[in-house]
Amino acid sequence: MNKKDYIKAVDNITAPQSLLDKIEALDPPAKKKAPMWKKITAVAACFVAVIVAFSGVMGSTFKAESEDRADMMVENGYSNELYADDAIGDVADGGSFTNQSASGTGSSNGNPSMKAPNRKIVKTASLSIRTKNYDTLITALNQKIEQYSGYIEQSQEYNYDNASNRNANMNVRIPAENLDKFIEELAVIGTITSKSITSDDITDSYIDVESRIKALETEEKTLLGLLEKAENLSDVIQLQDRLSQVRSDLESLKTQKQSYDGMIAYSGVSLDIQEVERVVEGDDTFFGEVKEKLMNNLYDLGDFFREFAINFIAALPYIAIAGVVAVIVILIVKKKKNK
Amino acid sequence: MTVFIKGKDAFSFAFKQFTDTVYRVALHNTANSADAEDVAQEVFVKLLESGKTFRDGEHLKAWLIRVTVNLCHDKFRKLSRETLVENAFAFKTGEEKADIVEAVKSLPENYRNAIYLHYYEGYTAKEIGKILDAKENTVLSWLSRGREALRKELDGGFDDE
Known part of the structure; x- marks a missing residue:
């Protein structure tokens, strides 16, 4: 009996189907493609902008616009295939959306004025917050909740990594009229890495x-x-x-x-609080990502020097002994030469 | 370059890649497959709830193993290792064909986890130390004592080759 038998035996242990089903059922139905969407829209917008500029330079008239649009759709479709081959239907929508914004109507989110009086709106918000000072954040958070006459519905805290990597999930209820102010204040006490606010008209x-x-x-x-x-x-x-x-x-x-x-009176706010050693702000733009990656690499580099310094200092006793030995050897050699 | 995995991505990634790992770790630390299933499910619930961001797949895997071990530890603290292995006596006396996994399970918690992580998952003592929150040397001694115990209990020992 040896290691190989053990590996073989463990290989035979696989998660049973019942477990797989149970775990799969946990998977929440969610806005899966949101980040992909943003990318597609951004890419499509770039294409449209380039094509509009190009066709402008070529001196095309307004009559040609419909043809240009057809071209744009083709371009958009192509870009979609490149970036998300499983979302072709979505792509066509994305294309027309960017067309609108590129032509300057910008009507995508001009809704507030349309709000009829007495609409019954249920607002919910979901925020991810990262912080370096976990304890301070929690204290400040509790203060803010009290200040805006909200309350904590549920709160869970985890600490599975090490002490500087705590995690908390909270469901908080805040009076609807205070929701926006509350979120603004949160941005002050911690770094919000993702935010979504949903209004449900009931x-x-x-x-x-x-x-x-x-x-x-x-x-x-x-x-x-x-x-x-x-x-x-x-x-x-x-x-x-x-x-x-x-x-x-x-x-x-x-x-x-x-x-x-x-x-309606109290908006539900679900908070996901994470303690991190350093805060990286979520930013989906090109430069944002470059910045984020750059910061990560700089951090890793810093980490390397830190490790190096620690190891160097730890090795000092040996270095000292080696130094003493070296000095003695040099002295002996010199004395012999002098003789 | 660092690739971050978080939220739903982490969940589906973990589900595809590490369900077996979680189940295996759980099975090493529970009395039967039903308990192991419960623990594994709970680990994935924790993953969903935590919304943690992971540096890469390895980070996620290490986190999952750690959470699994801790959950088993909390849940089955009261059970002695005799209860963990229902036929512990059987293979000692050679009445039944020795099951090597059962033999590993009969070891103390830290020994068996170190053995599993080293020999099956291929982690080094240093990495195991990080996962189980122990010093490298401690892990090395767990491994050697675990091997020693297995050698006594199994025919032909538990050698590296």
Whole structure:
């Protein structure tokens, strides 16, 4: 029995299908392609800009614009194939989006003015924060939550690496009107590496619940009126039966309305806090990435010198002994020469 | 150059590449495959929740191994190693065909993890020290004592060749 047998035996251990299924089920359905999107849009925008400039130089007229657009689509399609061969459908959309922004309409996010009064909006935010001073950040964070009359719904802390690599996940609720200010303040106390804010319009379901409550309340009143007038027992029993059903429906609808109100009044903020030795800001632009990689390499270089210095200092006793030996040898050699 | 893996990417990467590793480590530190499955699943939950950024695949792998070992340690602290290996007595007396994995599992926690990480995963003592939070020399002595114990228990010992 030896090492090879052991390796063979362990090779035979593989994760059973049941486990694979369980883990796969954990995978949250998510906005998978977001970063890819940005890249595609950026690349497509570059193409469009280049082509627009080029066609301008060539002196093409407005009449030729439609043809140019067709060309652009081809170019965009090509760039898509290059960068994301599994997202061809998405690419066409990306292309038309960049066309719009390139032609200067810039209407992609001009929505605020369209907000109708009394819309029921549920806002949620999700932030990743990195910090060098974990404890300070947590203290400041708690202060901010209190200041904006929010509260912590859930909080978990991990520390699996070493002491300077702590991790926390928090779900915080902040009054919706304070959300923006709260996020602004967070950017001051830590470095936000990713941020997403979603607004979910639940007006339709909210109105639906409200109107059902009204209808049931009316029915309740009618039933009560009928009940007063009812004379025979079977009528009374039937009416009360219906009444109790109406009341239980009302209860659950009111609870739902309350939970909607809660969701609207308090925005959920999920925070992912990471302690790092140094903060690298997330930046998707070309220079941003160059900067990030450069910083990483500089950091590694610094790390190398640090290690070198540590090893050098650690080796000092040996160096000292070697030095003493060398001096003695030199002295002996000199004395012999003098003789 | 450094390539960062984080969030969902880390999860799917870990799922594709390291599910077997996590399961193997878990199996080395639990009594049966059901427990090992539970632990492995929990490790992936932790990975999702942590949202950590990893320098590269190796960093991710080391993190997964570390978390697996720690989780098993926390969960099964109370179990003695006799319970961990249900037929520990059997292979000592030679009544049953010796199972080398069971033999490794019968070693103390640190010995068996060091043996697994060194002989199967090919980590050096220094790397194992980083994962298990111990000094290189400690790991070396775990390895040699682990080998010694295996030599006694297994026919033909547990040699490098």
